[in-house]
Amino acid sequence: MKRTVQLAIASAVVLSVLTACSTAAAPEGTEQDPDAPITVWVDATRNDSAVALAEAQPELNATVESVDNTQGAISSRIALATRAGEGVPDVVFLSSPDEIATLLANPVNYPLALTGQVDDAVLDGFAAGSVDRCTYEGVAYCLPNDIAQTVLYYNKTLFDQFGYEIPTTFDDFLALGETVAAENPGYSLGTINSRYGLDALYGSSGCQYNHATSATEVIINVETEACTRVNDVVGPLVANGTLSTLDPFDPVFTPIVTEGRLLAFIAPSWMGEYGIKPNYATEGDYAVAAMPKWAGADTNLSGAVGGGIWLVSATSKNQAAAIAFATAMATDPAIAGAGATYPADSASAEAWLGTVASDPWYAEDPSSVLKDAAGKVSTTLGYVRYQTQALDAYNATIGSEAGADIDAALLAFGEQVTAAATSAGYTVIAQ
Amino acid sequence: MTNSNSGLRTKRPRSPGWGFIAPYAVLLIAFGITPALFGIVTAFVVTPVFGDSYISLTENFRAVLTDYRFTIAAGNVLLYLAIWLPALIVVVFTISLVIDTKKTRFASFTRFVSYIPGAVTGSAAALLWLFMFSPAVSPVGPFLSNFTGSNGIIVSDGSLPIILATMGVAAGAGGWIVLLVGALTAIPRELIEAAKIDGANVWSTIWHVKLPMVRNYLAFILIVSVAAGFQVFVEPQVLGAGAQGQVSSTWSINQIVYAYATGESNYGRASALSIVLLAVCVLIAVIVLRKTRFYSIGDE
Numbered sequence: 001m002k003r004t005v006q007l008a009i010a011s012a013v014v015l016s017v018l019t020a021c022s023t024a025a026a027p028e029g030t031e032q033d034p035d036a037p038i039t040v041w042v043d044a045t046r047n048d049s050a051v052a053l054a055e056a057q058p059e060l061n062a063t064v065e066s067v068d069n070t071q072g073a074i075s076s077r078i079a080l081a082t083r084a085g086e087g088v089p090d091v092v093f094l095s096s097p098d099e100i101a102t103l104l105a106n107p108v109n110y111p112l113a114l115t116g117q118v119d120d121a122v123l124d125g126f127a128a129g130s131v132d133r134c135t136y137e138g139v140a141y142c143l144p145n146d147i148a149q150t151v152l153y154y155n156k157t158l159f160d161q162f163g164y165e166i167p168t169t170f171d172d173f174l175a176l177g178e179t180v181a182a183e184n185p186g187y188s189l190g191t192i193n194s195r196y197g198l199d200a201l202y203g204s205s206g207c208q209y210n211h212a213t214s215a216t217e218v219i220i221n222v223e224t225e226a227c228t229r230v231n232d233v234v235g236p237l238v239a240n241g242t243l244s245t246l247d248p249f250d251p252v253f254t255p256i257v258t259e260g261r262l263l264a265f266i267a268p269s270w271m272g273e274y275g276i277k278p279n280y281a282t283e284g285d286y287a288v289a290a291m292p293k294w295a296g297a298d299t300n301l302s303g304a305v306g307g308g309i310w311l312v313s314a315t316s317k318n319q320a321a322a323i324a325f326a327t328a329m330a331t332d333p334a335i336a337g338a339g340a341t342y343p344a345d346s347a348s349a350e351a352w353l354g355t356v357a358s359d360p361w362y363a364e365d366p367s368s369v370l371k372d373a374a375g376k377v378s379t380t381l382g383y384v385r386y387q388t389q390a391l392d393a394y395n396a397t398i399g400s401e402a403g404a405d406i407d408a409a410l411l412a413f414g415e416q417v418t419a420a421a422t423s424a425g426y427t428v429i430a431q
Numbered sequence: 432m433t434n435s436n437s438g439l440r441t442k443r444p445r446s447p448g449w450g451f452i453a454p455y456a457v458l459l460i461a462f463g464i465t466p467a468l469f470g471i472v473t474a475f476v477v478t479p480v481f482g483d484s485y486i487s488l489t490e491n492f493r494a495v496l497t498d499y500r501f502t503i504a505a506g507n508v509l510l511y512l513a514i515w516l517p518a519l520i521v522v523v524f525t526i527s528l529v530i531d532t533k534k535t536r537f538a539s540f541t542r543f544v545s546y547i548p549g550a551v552t553g554s555a556a557a558l559l560w561l562f563m564f565s566p567a568v569s570p571v572g573p574f575l576s577n578f579t580g581s582n583g584i585i586v587s588d589g590s591l592p593i594i595l596a597t598m599g600v601a602a603g604a605g606g607w608i609v610l611l612v613g614a615l616t617a618i619p620r621e622l623i624e625a626a627k628i629d630g631a632n633v634w635s636t637i638w639h640v641k642l643p644m645v646r647n648y649l650a651f652i653l654i655v656s657v658a659a660g661f662q663v664f665v666e667p668q669v670l671g672a673g674a675q676g677q678v679s680s681t682w683s684i685n686q687i688v689y690a691y692a693t694g695e696s697n698y699g700r701a702s703a704l705s706i707v708l709l710a711v712c713v714l715i716a717v718i719v720l721r722k723t724r725f726y727s728i729g730d731e
Contacts, residue, residue, distance in 0.1 A: 070672075076693030083698075105480040108696055194676035216480065216589030245582045247675035252567055252583045385480070388694050389500070392679045396503075396588055398677060419499040424695065 036318035037061040038090035040325060041077075043069035046093055049335050053328055055139075060321045065089070071388055075099040079108045082315075090313050090322040093329070097309040097388035100134050100142055104215060105385065105425070111141040112314040117323055118143070122331060126374040130344045133383055134309060136215050141311065143330040144344030148268035148307035149373040150200045152289040153276060154180045155263055156363040158187070171291050174233045174409075180263060181240035188256045190265030191244040192234055194428075195305050199395045200266055203303035203381045205230045208431070209390055209417050218426045219380075222414035226380075228407070229295050234398070235406035245399050254279055264270075264416030266291070268305035269342040269370050277361055288366035291373060301378040304317065308341065342370055349374065389420035413419045467709065476703035484699075491703035495691075500681045501704075507592065508683050512660045515596035519656060521574060522604050527611035528637060542612060546605030557669035560598050561586070563671075586674040591682060595666050599656075607652050614648045615641060654719050658712045664689065684708055 040062050042050045047066040054062040067074060074094060079102075081087040087112070094100060103110040115123070115138070123131055126144050134142035154166060162184060167173040180187050187253035192201060202209065207227035210389075211219040221227075238244040246253040248271070256262050257279040265271065276286060293300040310326040312319060329335055336343040337351030384390070393416035397409040421428050474491055495501060526545060530538045551559055562568050564585045568576045579585050586594065594633045618641060626640050656729045661695075664685040671678035685708065690702035 072690075072694035079693075079696040102694070102696060106478050106482070106484070106696075107698070241581075241593065245676075246584065250584070250675060251565065255567075385695065388680055388690070391676070392681060395676045396679055400587065400589075416499055423494065423498060 015241055019127065027267050031317065032319060033317045034320060035061070036321075037063060038316065038318050038321050038325065038380060040064045040091040041067045041074065041089040042093045043067070043095050045095075045340065046308075046329070049339065050093075050329060052172050053325065053332075053335060055322075059329070061318075062091075062321070062325055062427045068075075069093075069095045071096045071391075072096075072099065072102075072224075077109070078103060078110055078187050082108050082110065088313055088315055090316040090318065091326045092311050092313070093308055094142075095306060095308045096310065096387070097134070097142070097144075097307055098210075098383040098390055100311060101212070101215070101383045101385045103311065104136065104141060110311065110313060110315075112312040112316065112319060112322075113139045113141060113194075114237075114312065114323070116141065117312075117319065122327055125331060125346050126344045127346060127349070129377055129379060130307070132379070133381070142309040143326050145308035145310055145330050145336065146270070146339070146341035147308075147344050147374045147377065148270060148304045149302040149342065149370070149377050150204055150266055150268050150305065150368075151291055151302065151366075151369055153262075153265045153267055153272055154289055155260070155288055156287040157285045158260075158263055164263075167292045168290070169293045169295065170229070170233050171295055173266075174236065175239040176264075177233075177242040178240065181237075181242050181348065183375040184263075185241070187261050187263040188238060188240070188244060188265075189242045189263060190267060191248050191253060192238060193245055193393050193399060194395055196211040196248060196267065197234065197245075197399065198391060199305050199381060200303040201234060202227060202230050204291060204378055204381045205297070205383045206378050208380050209414070210384040210387065212381045212384050212426075212428075216426060217429060218382065218384060218421050219429045219431050220414065220418050222410050222417075222423060224283045226294075227410060231398075231406045231410055236405075239404070244378060248275055260285070268303075268307075269373070270306070270340055271361075272366070273340040273356075281361075283360045284363050286361070286409075288369045290369050291376075299376070302373045302376050304377045304381055307344070310344045325424060342374060344374075384421065384426070385424040386417070386420040386426075389424075390417050393417050393420065441558060462682065470702040470705050472702075474706050476699045478553075478697060478699055491699045492707070495687075495700050495704040495707065497654055498687065500679075500687055501684070503679075504681055504684045504687055507588070508661060508663060511592040511595050511663065512657065514592055515599045515660060516653065516656055518600050519603060519607070520652065522600055523607045523611055523652065524642075524645075524649065526604070527608050527615055528641065530608070530612050530665050531615040531641075532633075542605075542609060545608050548601045549603060549605040552602060554665050554669050556598065556602055557666045558673070560594070560666075561670055561673040564594055585678065586670050587677045588679055588682060591667060591678060594670070595663065598666060599660070603656070610652075611645060611648055614645045618644045650719055654716050657715050657719075661685075661708060661712055661715075 038061060040050055040054070042064060044066050047064065050064040054060065054064050062180070067077065074092060078088060078092065081161065100111060102108070122138060127147050130144040131140050131142070131145055134140060134144070152167070159166065164176060164179070165172070167176050177189050180189065198209070205226045207230060208219045208221050208224065213219060238245060244253055248267070257276055260280065260282070262276065262280070267275070267278070272288065272422070274287065280286070291300045291302050310330050312322045312326055316322045331345040331348060333348040333351035336345055336348035339354070343349045343352050349371065353371060356362070357365045357367045393413050397413040397416070398406060401409040418428050444571065475486050475488060477487045477490045478482055526541070530541055563571070564575065566572045566583070566585065568578055569575055575585060580587055622640060623636060626636050631639065662685045663683045667678055667682040668686060669682060671682065681690050688701050688704045688708070691697045691704065
């Protein structure tokens with residue numbers, strides 16, 4: 001009996017401590033201090049340029065930290081810091097931009113509304129549509145860093161050698177895949193793994209699975225022609241092996257790149273600099289062609305795979321310095337124009353394209369194709385809180401079907417993604 | 432359990448026992464009981480995407496149990512347990528019997544060798560096995576090529592139960608073999624000899640004498656393994672990160688908890704599902720304990 005009482009008292013003490021912990025709210029840190037130091041979280045790729053900026057502008061008093069940028073890692077770290085009430089970064093770079101949707105909602109409420117805080121000229125300087133993707137109810141919450149517009153990478157030397165034409169429509173692309181499988185088996189047209197299939201192909205076709213119209217509403221409908229026409233291309237080409245279901249960086253796939261068997265690849269604009277070039281150094285082979293047009297589509301829209309964004313904390317004590325840092329990273333041609341990714345800021349993009357245009361690795365100057373595609377990312381691609389689930393659902397259905405029953409897989413994908421959206425607090429509209 | 436037992440216990444001085452468990456008790460309270468209590472409180476706090484949080488007794492639980500991923504993950508974990516547990520028990524019992532029966536100088540060596548894979552655990556083991564199951568780099572690559580999917584690799588949602596079961600037996604069996612050999616050695620020799628005199632052959636000695644004598648140890652192995660198996664997390668997480676896009680990030684139930692807590696920042700649902708998981712494991716433990724009378728070992 002005595003022990004029961006002791007246990008009860010102990011439990012009561014523990015519970016009261018817990019309650020105290022859970023109700024300790026984060027301080028309202030909006031009081032501004034122009035001398036307050038700022039903390040900046042970036043991924044490993046942007047660490048050096050961020051450190052250089054912090055050193056070049058000591059008045060910003062910025063500390064740069066390189067953090068794990070795998071999908072969901074940064075938003076969960078910010079959520080924990082917010083809950084702890086300390087250690088919330090003033091500026092953060094998201095290489096998975098969809099995480100903004102999570103950070104914008106409870107319990108984090110991280111990003112600062114930038115419209116009005118940042119010069120309109122800065123916001124207007126970004127590629128068409130790039131700021132729109134992180135604009136909610138007319139207010140922009142991010143500075144786009146880079147555009148991951150998809151284009152068609154192809155090995156010009158091999159195309160000439162085999163006598164193939166560059167596909168301008170996806171009907172051509174399908175025909176090319178069937179020819180390659182018959183004439184040159186072992187050569188690849190890339191992969192449809194995860195976002196390289198979902199966001200690049202289904203996304204470019206306007207298939208609606210994450211078409212967010214607000215922070216709480218999303219259009220999902222996978223039974224439209226915009227989705228089924230992708231199936232008609234992906235299904236046969238996965239089945240005949242010209243499209244792989246592996247990640248492009250998978251150790252089983254990279255030999256295809258290193259051994260020069262990657263004939264073509266519909267991939268984001270960073271794939272050349274970041275994915276193909278490091279594994280295939282031969283100059284003058286790869287070129288970039290415009291995205292093929294889907295059957296029945298008005299124009300050749302691009303998908304997007306990634307495309308980093310900069311956010312500023314709403315609880316930053318020095319918003320002016322934080323905004324200045326993020327703005328410089330996103331729009332200074334000397335910084336944004338020197339990275340591996342296509343800058344969202346138009347002036348920086350010119351600088352970037354200037355470097356790429358004279359790069360002997362490319363068989364032809366890719367700048368006009370990349371520039372054209374930058375403004376043509378499909379507006380049906382949105383940033384949603386269930387992006388991880390959407391990719392999981394895609395891999396478990398369309399990705400794992402290996403082209404066998406891809407139409408049933410698409411319907412199953414639609415069901416899962418609708419459930420995921422509902423669970424994430426969206427009202428799903430099936431238009 | 433009985434009155435005479437508890438009467439005996441009160442007469443003994445308590446202090447040495449408490450001294451021994453005190454360090455453990457501190458850790459248990461700090462990292463076991465307190466988080467569990469915190470989780471129970473959090474499980475009833477619903478945080479909508481926008482707007483204020485509120486208390487609800489059922490909402491988080493209903494949300495997690497009706498999550499489409501829950502059924503899939505539960506199926507994955509159950510299939511894994513269905514393959515792993517019988518294999519583990521059979522392997523552990525068989526090797527232990529052989530070591531116990533053939534008391535050659537190789538016995539301790541066999542025991543040592545079977546224990547070695549268990550020295551590499553957790554994420555390191557998962558990484559090691561990721562290489563073992565990658566046909567391109569695996570030492571048994573040519574053998575594995577019979578099992579690859581159409582994309583040229585082995586790791587996928589569907590193959591994971593068998594992969595995890597293989598990992599689980601290889602890494603987990605050794606420790607249990609050491610335990611079970613000890614238990615088998617402790618069986619009085621007279622008992623075995625009596626059985627032999629009564630005409631029992633090797634098989635009936637195993638089946639009617641040795642197995643009943645170590646049944647409680649097997650039950651203990653089962654309880655610990657079920658609890659660990661239900662909460663499988665590190666292995667699918669690491670294998671999934673290694674084979675991008677081949678394994679769902681919510682393959683196991685515990686990974687759904689992780690997804691709620693991190694990617695979705697929904698601590699209420701994460702806690703609710705953790706508690707469901709805890710309740711299931713406690714329930715299984717209670718059933719197995721009752722059925723095997725684990726704590727009645729002294730009465731036999």
